[in-house]
Amino acid sequence: MELLSRHAPGVPRLVAPLGASAVLVFGVPASPLAQPWAVVVGNTASALVGIACVHLFGAVPELAAAIAVGGAIGLMFLLRCLHPPGGAAALLMVLSGVHDWHFALDTVLPNSVLLVAAGMLYNGVTGRRYPHPQVAAPTAATTRGGPAGEATAFSGTDLETVLAHYNQVLDIPRDDLQAIVDEAGLLAARRRMTTLRCADVMSREVKTVEWGTPLQEAWSLLRAHHIKALPVVDRARRVVGIVTLADFLRGAALDLHEDWATRLRQLIRPTPSTHSDKAEVVGQIMSRQVRVASADRPLADLVPMFAATGHHHIPIVGDEARLVGILTQSDLVAALARVDRL
Template identity: 75%
Template sequence: MKVDGRERLRVVLGACIGLLITAGLSEWLMPHGGGVPWLVAPLGASAVLVFGVPASPLAQPWAVVAGNAASALVGIACVHVLGAWPEVAAAVAVALAIGLMFLLRCLHPPGGAAALLMVLAGVKDWSFAAEPVLLNSCLMVAAGMVYNTLTGRRYPHPQGAMPPAAPVATPAPDPAGSLFSEADLDAVLARYNQVLDVPRDDLRDILNEAGLMASRRRITTLRCADVMSGDPKAVEWGTPLQDAWALLREHRIKALPVIDRARRVVGIVTLHDFMREASLDLHEDWPTRLRRLLTPSPLTHSTKPEVVGQIMTRQVRVVSADRPLAELVPLFAATGHHHIPVVGPEARLVGILTQSDLVAALARMDAL
């Protein structure tokens, strides 16, 4: 696991200080004599968890205290029952300790070492599980609470409830900004069916952050050419209004790029342009006004527009096909653009990008 130098130093100093406090207080509190050690070896492994991964379910106070003490009792019991067969006693002690820790919901890897230590040392005194094992564990937890809090780490770290064995029928609404629901996470954890050394809330936050970073990365790699509508319908300056209107209606589109003979964009004509010229904001008899606008004049000179070039919008924004799609999001959002022609080599028209194309691209990325 990669962490920076500051976090490494925090863990190293924490383990040193925690063991120093635990050892010093244990030696002071325990009665002298009798050859009873004031510190047990599994506490070294407990220190790694308490100070190195304080968010882990395996490092929480109940896991440390109950896991070590209960495992020590199991080891002592195996010495009493199977002491004549130390190899068997060692294996059985570790296995039973793991089973008991599962039962008590206090799984703690150093607990297995505590059970094994009792067998290897031939410990038969039941009080050994209290002093020094239980005492050591309590002092280690207390030191971890103080040190982790002072250095900006939550300890104890709240642990989410384990996922139910049965799938959840109705997912709860997703929290704001979440890529998945709590029910989704519960269902996946239930199928995974393994002990995770990561608390549920941290796992959820990590997955959400990774998903958001992936979405941001995908949108930065997309180009206009990836999502634009290719081979767009277009008209020329001299295209009759009737023909342009027919294209708009036939293909159910709202804008047509206006191009010259080299397919360079010289303007754009939209439904709004037709409505403006036909004064469709005046509701009375608007079909007649629209029909009059679209009907070609039989005269050589006309007082109304006859071709696209006379009503088109000349100031048209275009974008290159290789422009990053992310740069167009604020353009659509802030400027009111709904259609943007896309140009390729030599500024020739190659496609058109609409708000619908942009929304569809974002929706596909969210679904990945």
Template identity: 55%
Template sequence: MRINGRERLRIVLGALAGVLLAAWASRTMAGSLGSAAWMVAPLGASAVLVFALPASPLAQPWSVIGGNTLSALVGIICVNLIGDPVPAAALAVGGAIVVMLSLRCLHPPGGAAALTAVLAQAADYRYALFPVLANSVLLIMAGLAYNSLTGRRYPHAQAKPVPGPRSRFTAADLDAALAHYNQVLDVSPDDLENLLHHAEMAAYRRSLGELRCRDIMTREPLSATQNMPLKEAWALMRQHRIKALPVIDQARGVVGIVTVADFMRQLEMDQPEGWGGRLRALIGLAPGGGGRPRVIAQIMTRHVRVVSASRYVIELIPLFADGGHHHIPVIDEERTLAGIITQTDLVKALSRAVGAGREA
């Protein structure tokens, strides 16, 4: 794994401080207890997990304390029941794994704790309490303090992933993949899901990162003036099968936008009966339109969101996904209409980005 020098130093100093605390306190306790053994070798492997991989499920407090102590207890049982250390060693390690899996405290140094008990011929059950349990608790205390002080959550609380609106997989999809994989992973499902979401967004940024609005916009879009009759604007939209017309002034500056929705708002859609006749009256194709709006300026949306042609496409995703926009006019350096981007244009760009990512 690639980590910077600062993180490497953090790990080294943490392991040094943790083992130093556990060794000093355990040796002091051993003197008062009259015990010859005051530290077990598997604690060194536990220290690597606690300080180098504090987010690992294998390094959490219950895994360290339960895994080491219960495994040592299994080793002691094997010493008392089996005279030959060869089968006792094998059964101790296998039995320790069974216990750790059953009690959800899998911890690799636990296997070493069970084996150490057999090799040391530790027949006294108090060996599991001291030094094994005492060593483990002291190491965890050091891990809690040090990891918190250096900005690492420990115990590692799982944050529920919040997938973006464009994510292509769900937690259920990940569960199905993990069930098919059917192996122990040294990462929690929540952390794995968050990692995959970040990777997915990084892929989008890589594919879309240099893509700008000018690259995907519809150039020289159809537009309307404020004085254009509604009949003419409606006919233009119908003829070209478009749902929006940017409204420009004499200098081609964008002053508004008119959409099919703006037409529909004039038709009192809460009264569905006869809306076709009201539409014809609105655009001047039928009598009875007295008092109705006649030109674009009377129905257009004046507060329109525009973007510059040099803006990155990735920045438009929240506008379309969360801002409720369907058509966004694009302006050039002179702030005149240069193009328009629709949801369809954005979807096509995303589709090309996804396709390019798969080919890569």
């Protein structure tokens, strides 16, 4: 690259700060400090500041060097082209005593442009984006790529607001920062899910029935408490079955679509005689194959059960397999929402 530079007597032919620029362009091409605007304008503007300081304060090199570096940093902030080697470019102008304004334009500028071109070629061949667009974060909440498609607890606008208050330059593009924060949040949510146990989120006030509970009483419990299932327990509160709305409808022969409401009323109405040809108690219509889970079982283990097997209610048992609660889809959704807000 230096072959295109015009040699000035007494001026080093090599622009040493471009070596540092090359480290950024080839090593961290996603960095905002390594983007073409930062490299080209940062180096050139800083060199001009250094030359100006030679003209103004050349008699006192120490003062000229300090003002050159400080002025270059300020100008790069103003032009939004912060590039660390730019400070070195300004210092080089002072230390080398460069008076010729053209040195910034016919040496620093073209070599910076060639460095950017080489970086684009190299990074393109190695499969890395360069230039790396410094896109603004989206205003809507970003959706994570997790198995359940969880959404972040904050939006891109929130991130922009925090960065504005942070008031410092971050050596990372906005989109990469958003992706890192999203992924970290997803991992944290998964970790919290593994620490939650069924006992932490289950409903403890469980309405139950026994095998001999009349159907009318069980139906009244379902309607009065707006629930869809009742665990069936024995006298030791061990689960022996579960009765759901589906069990009642099946008992009323719902497959015969006509006048099913009348058949349902007939099902739950007690038969006054001692003999009956229909079900009279919960044990006659309940589902005997019931899935239960222990109170200390990780909540994450039950998510696939709800999602894939069609379960809506899972009785939770404690010591000696006694019923201590019930976990519903509503409990699970509420737990997931709380985890995402933490």
